[in-house]
Amino acid sequence: MKELKIFGIVVVFTLALYWGVEPFAHGQMHKHVEGHGLVYDGSADIEEASKEKKEAKKAFWADVKKIAALKGDATAGEASYMMCAGCHMDGAANMGGVTPPSLDHAGAIYDKNFLIALIKDPAMATNVDHKYPNGTMAHPMGSVSAMVSAPQDIANVVAYLQAKKAGEVTPKEAFTEACGRCHANRYGKLTQLGEVPKTKSNIKTGQDIDALKYAQKVATEQAALADYLGTLPPDLSIIIRARSEHFLHTFIENPQSQLAGTAMPRTGLNHEGMEKVFAYLEETGDPSKPLREETGPKVLLFFFIFTALAFLWKKAMWKGHH
């Protein structure tokens, strides 16, 4: 039928138009970065490294591999963990520009190899060693390599984390522990200092002094972060709609792959950690998803029925016209 043929032509041109301005153009605009399946063996770091650094990186990640093969003793690890807890404690203060995060779920959200690498040399593990030309000991957590250095000790601490600091983790906890010390999430009411406390204004003056004090503390923390990182990390409230899922995934896995030279460290998330962080980003950045999925079919059903009835009406109206 002629009318269907015309419809077909319109559809073909429309789809071609869509293909050109969406998938094709975006594919050309953004460089394609392959993910590594959240395996942290340093292969990407070695590939990216300058000639002088290649050998050091190879040796570093080879050591990590050796330690990973050791059998860790969680009980023995508890004693070494006390070293970690010296910095990573509740209410820890900013040190060298950043506040050490809670390790309550470190065993659940971080990859084992990454944790080993992190204890050996935090700057190397997080792929920000380019920031420390005079030695990676200058990293705020750099001194850990002097405290826990024997391969077996490292294996033990990691075994301890995986045994005792694991357990069920909520999306919000995963975000707070892995990203929250640097990134605020204002739609989730999170600052770099954690949840925004509920405060009240003074009825007589109309001023909320506690809120002002809190704002000042946040501003101080942010200033320190900006000094440490060269820029204030962006608020991640709605980042899930501002970047593609693939970008976020590969960026979080290895920030240098997408933004060479960036100050953002690799966070070493494993599959569970990544899933939970994404769940939180979706909760604050795309909260309508569940309702959308619930309402969509109903609305479409309505319009299918509407169209079917309209078709019958049209047939009745045009009866005898041809």
Add this chain to the structure above:
Amino acid sequence: MAHFEKANSIGEWLDQRLAVNTLKRVMQTEYWIPKDINFLWAMGMVLAATFGILLVSGIFLLMYYQPNIDTAFDSVNYTIMSEVGYGWLWRHIHGVGASIVFLIIYIHMFTGIYYGSYKKGRELIWLSGMGLFVAFSAEAFSGYMLPWGQMSYWAGMVITNLFSGGSLHADGLVEWIRGDYVPGQAFLSRFFMLHVLLIPLAIIGLIVLHFGTLRIPHVNNQEGEEFDYKEAAELYKAGKVKESKVIPFSPVFLSKDIFVMGVYFILFFYLVFYHFGFAMDPVNFDPADGLKTPAHIYPEWYFLWSYEILRPFPTDPGLIAFAFAQVIFFMLPFLDRSPNVAPASRRGAFKFWFWAMLIDMIVLTFMGKLPPEGIWSTIGLVAALAFFVLWIALPIITKTEKKL
């Protein structure tokens, strides 16, 4: 005052005071539409319906939107998207509507071009239609400023910069338009005013004019056939609906319009619920930052073809080319020198002109989005030149067209 009898029904009461029966006859039951038309003739009503959807969803958004550079972003992305019940639905409807309305406008325009519906007697339909195209473009652009994201800011910067006129350096004009040296509060406030008041008013006025211009020449038909409407209407009224070449707008034509609208709404709401990303650029979900230029600045898809006419040339010729592209479609009824009102397929060289123009504009659209590098900028340049060649060729090929 005129004498009024007591009315026996509400209909009669209204008819005495408003002549509703006459109105109904003139605008519906005896507004004659040719029978030989296809679903493309429903696009006008689809556009009217989409404008209605945009108006209603816009009113809902307006209840929570804050035109302030500090709060605009969060009032849209937080308040409307997560605090207001179904706010996300209104926003997605508005965003998808604003994008898809241009698809329908382009289909509607190319339908007019294909069937020669802009020719003698129908020039004003075309001109008022182009007025609507310009008004919708301005409406879409001003609306894009409102969330005050990175693309709002930078597209606003780039587009207003065009008014400096290249080496004319009319920076004063640019500042006058912005109300400041760079886009800021004054800029946002005035684009807010344009988007929610002045341009919608203009659009409503233009739609009324557009409908008015249709009444006397009547819409065209698939063969461009000219016939006696009076005679056809008498035939129809005498019950010879099969022989008559016309149908009444309501209910016969309308019943088909509504069916086409139904199909369109299925697509529309599929996009609203499952595929809205194309209508809401990711870059605009980063808040405006005057210190951080995005890696790629590009307009929404419906402006890409004219953007690509600007881009491949040096500043001054580029601006002239751009200005040319903005107005040239207005000239179509006067550049087409052939008296034939017929589908392009029957018009000899014009047939090739039509498809070449359509494909050229699609190619320009693609290139307008791609980064202007290597082969893309060459293709863009060729397509932009082809656009001009086609317009220069139009009077010549139509002048020599055989009379049908």
